[in-house]
Amino acid sequence: MEIPYTTTARPDTGLYNAKIGIWLFLASEVMLFGGLFSAYIFLRIGAPEWPGTILGENFASSFDVLSVPIGTFNTMVLIASSVTVVMAWAQLMLKDFKKFRYYMGLTILLAMVFLVVKGFEYNDKFVHGYFPAEGTFLAVYFTLTGLHGLHVLGGVVVMAYLWGPGAKMWETNPQQFTNRVEVAGLYWHFVDLVWIFLFPTIYLL
Amino acid sequence: MATTASHETSHGHHEESFWRKYVFSTDHKVIGIQYGLTSLVFLFFGFTLIMLMRWQLAYPGEPIPIFGFLFGEETMPGGVMLPEFYNQLGAMHGTIMVFLGIVPLAVGAFGNYVVPLQIGAPDMAFPKLNMASYWVFFCGGVVMLASFWFPGGAAKAGWTSYPPLANIETTGQTMWLIGMTFLITSSLLGAVNFLTTIIQLRAPGMTYWRMSFFCWSQFVTSFLLLLAFPPLQAAGILQLMDRVGGTSFFMPTGLVVSGQALDIAGGGSPLLWQHLFWFLAHPEVYVLILPALGIVADIIANNTRKPLWGFKSMVYALIFLGFMSFIVWAHHMFITGMGTAISTFFQLTTMIISIPSVIILSALFISLWGGAIRFTTPMLFALGFLPMFGIGGLTGLPLGLAPPDIHLHDTYYVIGHFHYVVAPGTIIAMFAGIYYWFPKMTGRKMNDTLAKIHFWGTIICMNLIFMPMFIQGMAGVSRRLWDAGAQYTFAEPTLHWNVTMSHAAWLMGIIQFIFIWNLFYSIKKGEKVSDNPWEATTLEWSATTSPPLGHGNFEVVPTVYRDAYEYSVPGSSKDFTPQNEPGEKESVREEA
Ligand code: HEM
Ligand SMILES: [Cu+2]
Numbered sequence: 001m002e003i004p005y006t007t008t009a010r011p012d013t014g015l016y017n018a019k020i021g022i023w024l025f026l027a028s029e030v031m032l033f034g035g036l037f038s039a040y041i042f043l044r045i046g047a048p049e050w051p052g053t054i055l056g057e058n059f060a061s062s063f064d065v066l067s068v069p070i071g072t073f074n075t076m077v078l079i080a081s082s083v084t085v086v087m088a089w090a091q092l093m094l095k096d097f098k099k100f101r102y103y104m105g106l107t108i109l110l111a112m113v114f115l116v117v118k119g120f121e122y123n124d125k126f127v128h129g130y131f132p133a134e135g136t137f138l139a140v141y142f143t144l145t146g147l148h149g150l151h152v153l154g155g156v157v158v159m160a161y162l163w164g165p166g167a168k169m170w171e172t173n174p175q176q177f178t179n180r181v182e183v184a185g186l187y188w189h190f191v192d193l194v195w196i197f198l199f200p201t202i203y204l205l
Numbered sequence: 206m207a208t209t210a211s212h213e214t215s216h217g218h219h220e221e222s223f224w225r226k227y228v229f230s231t232d233h234k235v236i237g238i239q240y241g242l243t244s245l246v247f248l249f250f251g252f253t254l255i256m257l258m259r260w261q262l263a264y265p266g267e268p269i270p271i272f273g274f275l276f277g278e279e280t281m282p283g284g285v286m287l288p289e290f291y292n293q294l295g296a297m298h299g300t301i302m303v304f305l306g307i308v309p310l311a312v313g314a315f316g317n318y319v320v321p322l323q324i325g326a327p328d329m330a331f332p333k334l335n336m337a338s339y340w341v342f343f344c345g346g347v348v349m350l351a352s353f354w355f356p357g358g359a360a361k362a363g364w365t366s367y368p369p370l371a372n373i374e375t376t377g378q379t380m381w382l383i384g385m386t387f388l389i390t391s392s393l394l395g396a397v398n399f400l401t402t403i404i405q406l407r408a409p410g411m412t413y414w415r416m417s418f419f420c421w422s423q424f425v426t427s428f429l430l431l432l433a434f435p436p437l438q439a440a441g442i443l444q445l446m447d448r449v450g451g452t453s454f455f456m457p458t459g460l461v462v463s464g465q466a467l468d469i470a471g472g473g474s475p476l477l478w479q480h481l482f483w484f485l486a487h488p489e490v491y492v493l494i495l496p497a498l499g500i501v502a503d504i505i506a507n508n509t510r511k512p513l514w515g516f517k518s519m520v521y522a523l524i525f526l527g528f529m530s531f532i533v534w535a536h537h538m539f540i541t542g543m544g545t546a547i548s549t550f551f552q553l554t555t556m557i558i559s560i561p562s563v564i565i566l567s568a569l570f571i572s573l574w575g576g577a578i579r580f581t582t583p584m585l586f587a588l589g590f591l592p593m594f595g596i597g598g599l600t601g602l603p604l605g606l607a608p609p610d611i612h613l614h615d616t617y618y619v620i621g622h623f624h625y626v627v628a629p630g631t632i633i634a635m636f637a638g639i640y641y642w643f644p645k646m647t648g649r650k651m652n653d654t655l656a657k658i659h660f661w662g663t664i665i666c667m668n669l670i671f672m673p674m675f676i677q678g679m680a681g682v683s684r685r686l687w688d689a690g691a692q693y694t695f696a697e698p699t700l701h702w703n704v705t706m707s708h709a710a711w712l713m714g715i716i717q718f719i720f721i722w723n724l725f726y727s728i729k730k731g732e733k734v735s736d737n738p739w740e741a742t743t744l745e746w747s748a749t750t751s752p753p754l755g756h757g758n759f760e761v762v763p764t765v766y767r768d769a770y771e772y773s774v775p776g777s778s779k780d781f782t783p784q785n786e787p788g789e790k791e792s793v794r795e796e797a
Contacts, residue, residue, distance in 0.1 A: 001327050001328065001756050001757035002327070003327060003328060003330060003332070003406070004326075004327075004405070004406060005330075005405050005406070010405050013404060013405060015405075017330045017331070017401050017405050017406075018331075020400070020401045020404055020405060021330065021331060021397050021398075021401045024396070024397045024400050024401065024431060025393070025397050027431060027432065028393055028396070028397075028431045028432060028434070028435045029435070031431075031432050031433075031434075031435035031436055032435035032436070032438055032439055033439075034435075034436070035435060035436030035437075035438075035439030035440065035481055035484070036439045036442075036443075038436075038480075038481075039439065039440075039443060039454065039477055039481065042474065042477050042480070043454070043472070043473065043474060043477065046472075046474055047472060052472075131450075131451070132446060132450045132451065132452045133450060133451030133452055133453075133469070133470060134470060135453075135470045135472060136452075136453065136454075136470070136472040136473060139446065139450075139452035139453065139454060139470075142450075143442065143443065143446050143450075143452070143454075147442065
């Protein structure tokens with residue numbers, strides 16, 4: 001039994017199955033982060049001051065608590081990774097498997113850089129006793145960036161699979177492999193996009 | 206056997222192991238049946254919980270005979286149900302019925318089994334994902350059940366899990382949140398799969414307008430699942446953070462519990478949870494009802510031997526309903542002190558959303574007009590559904606207007622309202638679906654006489670259970686009371702109804718054994734029937750052979766030439782013209 005349109009596009013929709021699937025999945029992800037963003041707005045509107053008092057110290061603005069340079073650096077890293085993942089896919093379209101490996105590897109590396117930097121940021125907060133329980137600002141910060149971090153981690157796992165064992169499919173079914181990379185890339189852009197919203201709302205506003 | 210043969214030719218025969226074939230199958234038909242059996246078990250389990258509670262409601266504080274002594278000292282000392290245990294049963298009844306019973310039955314079972322067949326697809330678009338979604342659902346169910354054995358027992362804060370109560374509950378609530386995460390993940394995988402299947406895998410000629418109303422209902426339902434569940438997931442994550450990470454997303458500043466100020470940062474809002482929860486849970490109630498409407502529509506067309514009246518308006522109403530269901534949620538929150546502007550908005554949207562519901566229901570009623578109705582078993586259930594859903598929907602209107610709702614909110618009236626929609630409504634429609642598609646799954650029919658006893662017994666009992674709830678609710682009796690309201694004098698005159706209601710509930714429990722017997726007996730011994738016993742037009746009947754259907758469904762991919770319900774086409778020699786039957790006279794639907 002064959003499922004139609006796993007690799008080729010259905011003429012009237014112009015899409016193969018997985019591509020529709022990922023778009024739908026991302027729509028639900030939009031609702032997930034949308035829900036969290038709404039929660040943030042709801043709580044922030046109700047808060048007398050923001051970030052307010054943390055461990056007895058009063059903060060007038062978010063960037064007094066969080067490090068904007070580090071956040072900016074991480075934003076750049078993710079944007080760069082969004083470019084490299086497109087390059088990886090483009091190399092497959094050009095049938096250049098070696099270069100695909102190179103760009104995909106670079107993407108994974110950048111994603112890991114992001115996570116490591118984030119880890120240092122978290123650690124820096126923890127050693128000063130800044131835990132989620134200390135107030136709404138930190139709770140929002142840790143929950144939203146933490147959930148985003150999990151999405152990054154998920155992306156790393158998928159892309160590492162496509163870089164490593166999953167790449168065998170290039171020999172047997174190059175079209176479907178290219179599709180998989182494209183779908184993973186779409187997901188990756190989304191993860192990037194979420195951060196582009198998160199960074200200003202949490203670090204700057 | 207013909208199917209196996211074609212299976213062989215298509216890609217070489219290989220004997221599948223028992224595990225691959227029945228347990229970890231990727232065949233949508235097997236997965237559908239897995240969903241079906243699991244959710245029926247959960248439905249019955251959830252019903253058992255309420256049968257226990259109904260004793261406490263009818264005879265508050267008296268020991269439950271026989272069964273009461275099966276439980277431990279922590280829950281039922283001397284056979285008397287403790288209030289804490291009552292709360293566990295109540296919360297878990299709601300959770301199990303909605304998330305582990307009806308949704309998986311309506312969508313997981315019927316959607317899975319029927320949709321690919323009706324649109325002419327060999328399987329779902331992502332068969333492995335389909336299997337995963339069943340097993341993730343299963344894990345969610347196990348977590349929910351296991352929570353009863355945790356210290357403090359299962360969740361006690363109601364199926365709505367309102368904080369701050371839910372935040373300070375025992376471990377059972379954490380399990381509830383973890384269980385919900387599984388169930389949400391499962392329904393997300395399922396929704397993506399259904400939508401992709403319907404968009405991509407429709408057979409040649411199967412345009413959207415030629416899809417059956419059932420497929421349409423599943424299509425819209427999947428959108429609701431896809432977009433409404435994530436905010437609940439968000440809320441669940443926040444509540445989990447509150448409970449495990451010590452945050453205060455839902456905890457206001459200065460909260461005092463049992464005379465003690467809580468050691469928390471505060472600054473959160475319990476209302477935030479209500480918004481996020483109802484943003485899911487209102488669309489969710491449409492997830493409960495739309496597949497039921499789909500099943501009933503198919504059966505009514507089939508048994509009136511006429512096309513559905515106003516099919517196009519029904520579909521438009523369905524889509525509109527799906528859209529509107531996202532902007533009515535705060536009608537569950539009228540007494541939270543919202544401003545009049547916001548309250549006006551939600552009253553208005555709630556009144557508007559009842560219009561498409563009425564359109565669909567009216568179209569189904571009008572479809573009966575002038576039909577040569579065959580009173581088959583599925584039709585009996587479908588006919589029973591119509592007025593019951595009507596009562597459920599109409600009693601929703603007063604709740605949608607703030608002035609009466611302030612009186613009725615959180616009373617038994619609300620319980621009566623939604624149970625009318627879900628029990629004699631959706632559940633009866635689910636039974637209709639089981640009787641209708643059983644021959645497709647087994648090649649045999651279920652016994653009609655037993656089915657009729659089952660029908661009348663169930664529907665009469667359901668009315669005896671739920672009708673008095675309106676009386677009690679209007680008298681002001683609150684829901685979720687362990688003593689059924691005995692402490693309030695105003696409740697006094699209506700409390701005697703509890704005895705009737707409870708007896709009806711237990712009787713209904715017994716009557717279900719007729720169904721269970723009929724189901725299992727008929728698998729092996731039911732009357733054998735032909736490929737298309739209902740003489741139906743849709744593809745699952747007209748384009749497949751008798752069961753067992755092979756993995757891949759169709760011997761030849763069907764081509765679709767006409768609308769879903771071409772019954773009694775003028776000039777045709779028989780009173781049904783299958784969708785895959787070519788002919789010079791295509792599609793006679795009058796453009797309404
Ligand atoms: C057609 C028009 C309908 C209207 C106008 C309507 C309106 C309402 C309103 C305003 C409430 C809140 C009452 C309160 O808590 O004070 C409510 C509760 C509820 N409705 Fe409906 N409803 C309708 C149909 C349905 C349908 C089709 C279902 C689903 C199967 C449903 C299921 C529920 C449930 C489960 C609750 C109670 C939730 C809870 O508090 O535990 N309703 N309805
Ligand atoms: Cu509602």
